[in-house]
Amino acid sequence: MSGRHTGGQHSHTVEGTDPQLYVQVHDPASDAGLRPVLLLHGFSSSSKLNWEDTGWVAALLEAGRRVITVDLPGHGRSGAPEDRDSYAPSRIRADLLQIAFDAGVRPLQDGDPSSGLDVVGYSMGSRLAWEFGATQPEIVHRLVLGGPNIADPLAAFDLVAAQDYLADGTPIADESTAGLLKMAQLLPSNNIFALLSLIEAIKAEPYDPAEAVPHMPMLLVAGEKDDRAATMPQLAELGIKAGSMAEQLVLPGRNHTNAITSRAFKQGAINFLAV
Amino acid sequence: MAEISFPLPDLGEGLIEATVLEWLVSEGQQVERNQPLVEVETSKSAVELPSPQAGKVVRTFGRPGDRINVGEPLIVFEVPDDTAGIVGTVPKDEAPKRRVRLSAVLDED
Numbered sequence: 191m192s193g194r195h196t197g198g199q200h201s202h203t204v205e206g207t208d209p210q211l212y213v214q215v216h217d218p219a220s221d222a223g224l225r226p227v228l229l230l231h232g233f234s235s236s237s238k239l240n241w242e243d244t245g246w247v248a249a250l251l252e253a254g255r256r257v258i259t260v261d262l263p264g265h266g267r268s269g270a271p272e273d274r275d276s277y278a279p280s281r282i283r284a285d286l287l288q289i290a291f292d293a294g295v296r297p298l299q300d301g302d303p304s305s306g307l308d309v310v311g312y313s314m315g316s317r318l319a320w321e322f323g324a325t326q327p328e329i330v331h332r333l334v335l336g337g338p339n340i341a342d343p344l345a346a347f348d349l350v351a352a353q354d355y356l357a358d359g360t361p362i363a364d365e366s367t368a369g370l371l372k373m374a375q376l377l378p379s380n381n382i383f384a385l386l387s388l389i390e391a392i393k394a395e396p397y398d399p400a401e402a403v404p405h406m407p408m409l410l411v412a413g414e415k416d417d418r419a420a421t422m423p424q425l426a427e428l429g430i431k432a433g434s435m436a437e438q439l440v441l442p443g444r445n446h447t448n449a450i451t452s453r454a455f456k457q458g459a460i461n462f463l464a465v
Numbered sequence: 466m467a468e469i470s471f472p473l474p475d476l477g478e479g480l481i482e483a484t485v486l487e488w489l490v491s492e493g494q495q496v497e498r499n500q501p502l503v504e505v506e507t508s509k510s511a512v513e514l515p516s517p518q519a520g521k522v523v524r525t526f527g528r529p530g531d532r533i534n535v536g537e538p539l540i541v542f543e544v545p546d547d548t549a550g551i552v553g554t555v556p557k558d559e560a561p562k563r564r565v566r567l568s569a570v571l572d573e574d
Contacts, residue, residue: 235510239510243510243512243513244510244511244512244513245501245504245512245513245515248499248501248515249501376508376509377478377509378478447506447510447511448486448504448506448511450511451486451504451506451511451512451513452486452487452504453487453489453501453504
């Protein structure tokens with residue numbers, strides 16, 4: 191891997207309280223002169239797991255792109271605030287916008303390929319990217335949405351069952367809830383109570399992709415065996431109806447966990463964003 | 466020419482094995498250090514392993530779907546003889562420059 195890395199907890203407050211988000215800006219050894227790429231990881235993951243260990247940061251740097259990574263609240267090296275508001279998707283989007291500006295992102299300008307921002311999301315990160323693109327058309331140039339879903343699986347999460355399970359081991363009846371909680375508990379670095387706060391905040395602000403549709407070109411990518419992204423064509427349809435150019439890429443043999451390392455995914459994204 | 470074998474590295478988090486998803490290099494190919502070699506999946510995540518070594522790939526172990534234990538061979542490189550020592554150097558057969566005094570000198574300090 192090459193390039194300079196600056197890391198640290200982001201401290202520019204947007205809504206009065208410090209979001210304690212861990213941000214890194216990676217500069218390529220040889221800059222292609224294109225706008226930066228913001229990477230948004232999935233639930234219970236982190237920038238390291240989702241983007242560094244999988245080879246994404248290295249591949250983008252190799253392509254000459256400047257890369258911005260951010261650990262979402264309660265994930266990775268970010269803080270785990272106690273108040274639920276810190277986990278609200280709307281609050282996270284506001285913090286992301288501030289992070290982008292602090293990293294030097296400028297509004298899109300015709301004829302200036304270094305203006306604006308490209309956004310790549312995976313799973314829950316794709317939900318945030320979709321909403322971010324829909325609400326920030328002045329800066330978002332293109333979107334790559336990996337493992338996307340038309341409904342947020344976290345919205346159907348059974349919080350009470352999860353809390354009972356954590357308190358005394360009462361088995362969880364709902365399969366999706368049990369699976370998500372198991373995934374969250376796999377990594378000792380996860381703050382399980384922060385992740386439950388995030389789920390609570392997501393339930394309060396459910397994902398409705400039809401409500402605000404991004405108009406910029408988007409590439410939707412999912413593993414052929416990704417059950418969580420089976421609704422990808424519906425998302426593409428929403429985008430096309432709204433006037434976006436929505437391309438789809440299906441990765442043969444891959445599922446929601448292992449689609450992320452796919453070379454075809456990385457190369458597809460790099461090509462799609464190289465304009 | 467010399468051959469250097471690399472095992473599947475410790476992937477952390479107490480993981481003892483990984484499943485090969487896809488090889489990104491093929492036998493006979495010349496690779497650079499840090500070039501992506503292979504994608505593997507563990508019970509927790511999928512990762513891309515960068516090459517620890519520059520050299521020509523002589524052999525790769527495991528086809529997509531195969532499991533490899535941590536410590537088992539993953540890849541063999543062919544490298545020029547004079548660079549083989551990057552991984553482990555054999556001490557030269559000459560007199561040691563430093564001596565360790567085994568008995569305390571009581572009258573000092």
